[in-house]
Amino acid sequence: MEEQEPKMLEFRGKQYPCCASLTMGVIGGKWKTVILFHLMNNTLRYSELRKAMPTVTERTLSLQLKDLEEDGLISRTVYTPKPPLKVEYALTEFGKTLIPLIQAVAAWGDYAVSCA
Amino acid sequence: MEEQEPKMLEFRGKQYPCCASLTMGVIGGKWKTVILFHLMNNTLRYSELRKAMPTVTERTLSLQLKDLEEDGLISRTVYTPKPPLKVEYALTEFGKTLIPLIQAVAAWGDYAVSCA
DNA sequence: CAGTATCCTACCCGATACTG
DNA sequence: CAGTATCGGGTAGGATACTG
Numbered sequence: 269m270e271e272q273e274p275k276m277l278e279f280r281g282k283q284y285p286c287c288a289s290l291t292m293g294v295i296g297g298k299w300k301t302v303i304l305f306h307l308m309n310n311t312l313r314y315s316e317l318r319k320a321m322p323t324v325t326e327r328t329l330s331l332q333l334k335d336l337e338e339d340g341l342i343s344r345t346v347y348t349p350k351p352p353l354k355v356e357y358a359l360t361e362f363g364k365t366l367i368p369l370i371q372a373v374a375a376w377g378d379y380a381v382s383c384a
Numbered sequence: 385m386e387e388q389e390p391k392m393l394e395f396r397g398k399q400y401p402c403c404a405s406l407t408m409g410v411i412g413g414k415w416k417t418v419i420l421f422h423l424m425n426n427t428l429r430y431s432e433l434r435k436a437m438p439t440v441t442e443r444t445l446s447l448q449l450k451d452l453e454e455d456g457l458i459s460r461t462v463y464t465p466k467p468p469l470k471v472e473y474a475l476t477e478f479g480k481t482l483i484p485l486i487q488a489v490a491a492w493g494d495y496a497v498s499c500a
Numbered sequence: 501c502a503g504t505a506t507c508c509t510a511c512c513c514g515a516t517a518c519t520g
Numbered sequence: 521c522a523g524t525a526t527c528g529g530g531t532a533g534g535a536t537a538c539t540g
Contacts, residue, residue, distance in 0.1 A: 373407045
């Protein structure tokens with residue numbers, strides 16, 4: 269008798285009360301959808317992501333990329349054995365299942381701006 | 385020369401660096417999509433929302449409903465002049481433009497659970 | 501180039517009690 | 521019934537300096 273309701277959903281060790289909250293738990297936060305949006309059509313290097321998102325700090329970008337990688341949505345590939353490093357980020361096959369959702373998120377943002 | 389980049393989007397007084405982040409700013413957070421998900425097909429009273437979301441606190445539910453109302457996504461209608469009150473929440477026409485997005489969010493949550 | 505390490509702040513959100 | 525008031529903790533995220 270620890271849980272209030274038995275209908276919890278689980279994903280990667282976390283519990284969610286609803287399918288919608290699960291999705292938001294994975295792609296929520298201030299920057300994750302922005303990262304996914306930029307990786308939707310392109311594989312990008314770390315520095316390219318920084319240029320695409322000039323208002324995020326290095327620390328935050330790094331942490332969010334790590335989160336997304338741990339959730340299996342993006343892949344991180346290192347191309348150089350020693351510094352200067354070349355690292356590329358790309359959507360995984362699982363991450364690509366989010367593309368329609370990311371597109372809908374982006375489209376609604378544009379729509380809302382056009383209304384206001 | 386106050387902004388770093390001139391390409392900021394604005395919605396209801398807030399600035400966003402990208403259309404995707406705007407959407408997440410409006411429907412992000414832990415509970416907003418869950419509320420919208422439950423209001424997607426039904427008009428619901430406050431107490432009905434509470435029953436549908438047993439793990440949210442009254443304070444948080446109240447604050448999130450107010451946020452959604454201020455952003456024009458839901459309407460709040462009071463049916464009684466004095467306590468006990470009857471209040472119903474429903475999506476506005478603008479809020480209904482989010483339905484395909486909410487459905488995609490919910491569908492991906494179900495999909496992710498089925499993968500795990 | 502691609503990140504960590506440290507430090508710090510804001511605010512989101514929970515718990516509980518009270519009110520029109 | 522449908523909320524607010526008050527208090528407080530946890531953590532997401534920012535600023536800056538440093539490293540392989």
